[in-house]
Amino acid sequence: MGLEGAELNLRGKFWESEELIKKWDNEVPWVRIDELNDDLVGKEIQIKGWLFNKRSSGKIRFLIVRDGSGFIQAVMREGYTSPEAFQRYSELSLESAIIVRGEVRKDQRAPGGYELSVKDLILVFKTENYPIGKKEHGIDFLLDHRHLWLRHRKPFAVMRIRHTVVKAIREFFDSRGFLLFDAPILTPSACEGTTTLFKIDYFGDEMFLSQSGQLYAEAGALAYGKVYVFGPTFRAERSKTRRHLMEFWMVEPEIAYATLEDIVELSQELVEYIVQSVLDKNLRELEILQRDVKPLEKVKRPFPVIKYKEALRILDKLGVEYVPGDDFGTPQETAISNYFDKPVIITHYPKNVKAFYMKPDPEEPEYVLCMDMLAPEGYGEIIGGSQREEDYEKLLQRMLEENIPIEPYQWYLDLRKYGSVPHSGFGLGLERTIAWITKSDHVRVTIPFPRMLYRYKP
RNA sequence: UCCGGCGUAGCUCAGAGGUAGAGCAGGUGCCUGUUAAGCACCGGGUCGCAGGUUCGAAUCCUGCCGCCGGAGCCA
Secondary structure, three states, X not given: OHHHHHHHHHHOOEOOOHHHHHHHXXXXXXXXXXXXXXXXXXXXXXXXXXXXXXXXXOOEEEEEEEOOOOXXXXXXXXXXXXXXXXXXXXXXXXXXXXEEEEEEEEOOOOOOOEEEEEEEEEEEEOOOOOOOOOOOXXXXXXXXXXXXXXXXXXXXXXXXXXXXXXXXXXXXXXOOOOEEOOOOOEEOOOOOOXXXXXXXXXXXXXXXXXXXXXXXXXXXXXXXXXXEEEEEEEXXXXXXXXXXXXXXXXXXXXXXXXXXXXXXXXXXXXXXHHHHHHHHHOHHHHHHOOOOOHHHHOOOOOOOEEEHHHHHHHHHHHOOOOOOOOOOOHHHHHHHHHHOOOXXXXXXXXXXXXXXXXXXXXXXOOEEOEEEEEEOOOOEEEEEEEEEOOOHHHHHHHHHHOOXXXXXXXXXXXOOOOOOOOEEEEEEEHHHHHHHHHOOOOHHHHOOOOOOOXXXXX
């Protein structure tokens, strides 16, 4: 205790006593910035936060205070503000922790609509040499300082929207009778054999970080009818683009007795619900990001749904080159998504470019009952899904064709031996969806601490 | 992994053979409505590292390191 106190004194950064903070707590309500409303106008409150910016015009001094829920301008005026607090303006450095106390005022000039007329303030912690400045910074510097960058306006807005998106996803599935089904993150086998997995030493055994919860979700669907897996996934692909992270979040619904048509419909409902939730709750955040909301307002069902072969005809029309029978690359995806002003769903890809568990189209067995949803504005694939092969023999045959080891997947094949039914599901990439909605230039800004090919600190 | 670009003040950048600059941040003042506020003044540098060319290299060449952008794969 004594030592601790001495240390704090040495640092000389904690300014005011805990007693004063307690006294204020007994005298005035503590209000979060995003809770300010007209009923509080004229009332005295306190805001506990940090100094984000300050400006002075001599006898009138402005503090931009952030408290984690928003930003507000606190105004200090000679004669109104206590002389001690008014004097203290000069020692308030950026990112110092402060508690400001005063009267809520409505003001047309304020970005949030409200201002605080400061009566008094407590300097809780005086920050020195805060590294992030007010001018532009390069992405390298900002990512190195991600732990501090999160405090600033754009990360604040994106994280708030991420929260809304996650909440909307849970509301969507919970209100439709889906059971939340947590798939394991440590898994003994791969899901899609081709992609690379992170290897883990599991007491001498080989294990992997999950790259998809889908196979487990299928077990869940046959147990509980409708489930969704929502969690982090890991891919050790050496990809280095604005659409890739090594660790990202995916929501994967899986539904027994559902066909491709059912999930094509469900995916549209989900994406519409997510976007409309953000438009309902985050107009302030979209404004901070200078995101044009018009394209988002258009995200209403029905979305265009086209088959792979029709997509090829659109590419012909646009003069975009492609290799028939191949999966689409970035140029093709971008061209098709720009052709429409809503998310577009492409179904029935050639069998050989898709995963082994996808069910071939009974009418054209060279194509599979699958769907991809491409986000507008060039954000690429946000959903991939399919109707699954439910026949034991056909699934086994496909696995043998693709040289997939049978033993680790015996449990998965088992699902086709006991009460197998048609079932379908899809995966929605959370970060790509957020990147599109926030019109971010890279998925790395849509997750608090991104994990990328050559960058994984802090 | 491949292709391309960039490393100069704490940060963002200018300088492209002749010996180091600006804005912001920091410091000191001024200003009663600023909103990346403004104005004046002050301090601040192994020009990524190593080697080479040259009378002379931040500048040209080679190698290495770091970062960024794009491709493939995918969500």
